[in-house]
Structure formats: structure tokens, C-alpha cells
Amino acid sequence: MEINKFIDHTILKATATEADIIKLCEEAKEYNFFSVCVNSGYVSLAKKNLAGSNVKVCTVVGFPLGAMSTPAKVFEAKQAVKEGAEEVDMVINIGELKSKNLKKVEQEITAIKEAIGDLVLKVIIETCYLTRQEIVIASEIAVKAKADYVKTSTGFGNDGASLENIALMKSAVNGQAKLKASGGIKNLDMALSYIEAGVERIGTSSGVSIVKELNG
Template sequence: MENQELTEMIDYTLLKPTVSKADIKDFCQEAIDYGFKTVFVNPYYVPLAHKLLSLHGIKVGAPIGFSLGGATTQTKVAETKDAIKNGAEEIDMLINLGALKSQEYDVVKHDISEVVKASEGLTTKVIIENGLLNHDEKITAAKLIVEAGADFVKTATGFNGGGATVEDVKLLRSVVGENFGVKAAGGVRTYEDALAIVGAGADRIGASGAIAIVTGGTSEEAY
């Protein structure tokens, strides 16, 4: 795989809770310099990132229900609408893990579908936190995400343990089929990691250590 092709598959992220305005400015300049096509920042910084990146054709994405997923559907919908108003062009929401664990599948599906509606056609990815789920729960979650009308299933936030593995990416790809998105995030630290994950079926990667990945280094960051 050509380096530029891999670069364009990576969502460069800066989601630490202590990030400053100066950090965001530096981060956005890095996105420009290295040619990333999409970045993710916390909702508070979406307006600033959009201002800095919109003229460069770089999309700004926002995490919704981050990083636990336990917010009400109404809260996630409001957060989604606000993020879009502020310039977000992609949405990564966290699945309601408590409802999933309680086998309240109608609740899980409704939660996702309402955020999808609020996204108004923008790419919407749903994070399942694969490290917190057993094999059957991963399958069930992936099926619900497809049924709810989202565009991607995403492995993890990287903040709650676990992360993308080759085995889980293969499993998710087998469940959602060839024409549905699979985003791998959490634990992808090197160029070799990225190639293995893409080979397993991922078509997007989320990484805060994206620069190290595309330059052949090793990132200490797991999300």
C-alpha cells in the first residue's frame, strides 16, 4: 500500500481532556502538513478546527456520547446537531453499552437511528468498545448498527481499554459485509499495525499517533 493511500484512510485524532487551544492549532497544522483528510476533536473545539481546516479540504469530525456512551438519546441527538452546526462533517457516536449488556436491543437500535437521522446524511460511525464485549455481543452490536442505518462500525475509543485487533476487525467485516464501513481505532501504533488492520478488512483507521504511523515510527498513544 502506498503511504499516501494509507494517510488518506486515517482519521487523525486529538481527544485528550486537557487539550488547549494552542494544541489544537498545532494539531490542525500537522493535519495540513501530512495530508490527513479527516480529523477528530472534542465538540468544544469543532468550530476552531473547522475554521483552520475548511479551506484545506480537511473534514472535522466530532465524537458523540464520548467516551462512555451512557448519555440519553436526546442528549446524543442534541450534541450531534450542535456539532454539525459548528462545522462537523462526520459523527462518531458511542453505542449504549449498558443497554447492549442488558439485551435491550430496541433501545440500542433506536439510539443509533436517532443520531443517524440527526446527522442528516453525514457519515456516521458507531463505536462498540470491542474490548468490553464478548464474541456474541460484538456480532449483535454490529448487526444493530447496520440495521439502524449507520455507515460504519468502529472498534473502540481507546479510552476504555482494549482496541482494534486483527481478529475483531475480521469478525466485524464478516458480520457487516463488504459494502459497510469498518473503522479500527485503539492500539494501532505502527505502520505495520496499520497494514495488518487494513488487510483484516478495515477501511478507516482512527489514531492520535497518526504521524508516527505514516512516517514509520512507533506511537505511544493507543487511541
């Protein structure tokens, strides 16, 4: 199995330096990961360092809280694409979902999807803050808004991915969107259990050690 092709090689911490981003890109090329995932301010740097490789540039929008205004998120997405991002992982407005302003949540996802066109949009629902019912609703809204993926977590909440939540999300999207697990996936066993559960992408900063473990 080419586990490397499931991996979005990720660094999103506030303290990430230019040198860290360059190292991330070098590792992604060496291990042939699907993409690197970086904050939007580093998209052009990542793009430059991945030139000539197959590794895509993924970025995050409205990260990690999701509570920014819709126009700000749309602008961030458009700007990132202009600078070379090929995939966008956006955080939903969690407070609006919990306030049951479901149309607003859907309209925001739709606006970002329209802003990036045919590029891949992954919708981070931040499962750790949601009830089981809200996880289902958020997943259904993402599908309605034409998102390509529903994603578990930012990795900055009080918990990350779980197989139980992936099962809920899988059932909710009913084959109409793909699944990305992220948050706390640190070893090969965990990665394989998520792939077995049906995820098509894994966001992790432990990609190198996971592949090394596989090649043991």
C-alpha cells in the same frame, strides 16, 4: 499506497488545549490526512483552522462512555454539525446492549443518523467490554440503523482494536457498513495489517509517525 487517506488524525484526551487542536489541524493539512477527530467542544476551532483544505472535521458523540441519554446525544450531534462537523463517531449505550435492550440501542443509532442526515456516522461499539456474540450483535444493529461505519473502540476502554475483532465485525456487517479500527494503533505495521484486514479508516494519534515511517 496513500495511507494518510485512511487516517482520522485524533486528539480526544481531556487535557487537550486549543494549541493542541490547532497543531493537530496543521499536521492534518501538512500530511493530508482524511480528517481530524476532536471532542465536540472543539469542532468550530478545528473547522476554522482547516478552512480552505480538504481535511474533514470528525467529532465524537456520547464519548467515551456512551451512557448519556439519547436526547443529549442527538443534541450533541446536531450542534456539532451546525458548527461544522462532517462526520460523527458515536458511542453506543453499552449497558443497554448488555441488558439486551437491543431495540433501544438501535433506535438511538437511528435517531443520531437521522439528526445528521447524509453525513457519515460511525458507531463505536467498544469491543473490549463485549463478548464475541455481543460484538456481532452490535455490528448488526449498526447496519440495521443505517450507520456508515462500525468502529472498534474509543481508546479509553481497557483495550483497543484487535484483528480478531475486526474479522468478527467484518463478517457481521457483511459489506453493508465500513470498518474503522481505533485504539492502540501506533505504528506502520499495525496500520497496514488493519488495512489488509479490510478497514477503511484508522483512528490514531500516531498518524504523523506512521506516515514518516512509510516514507522512511
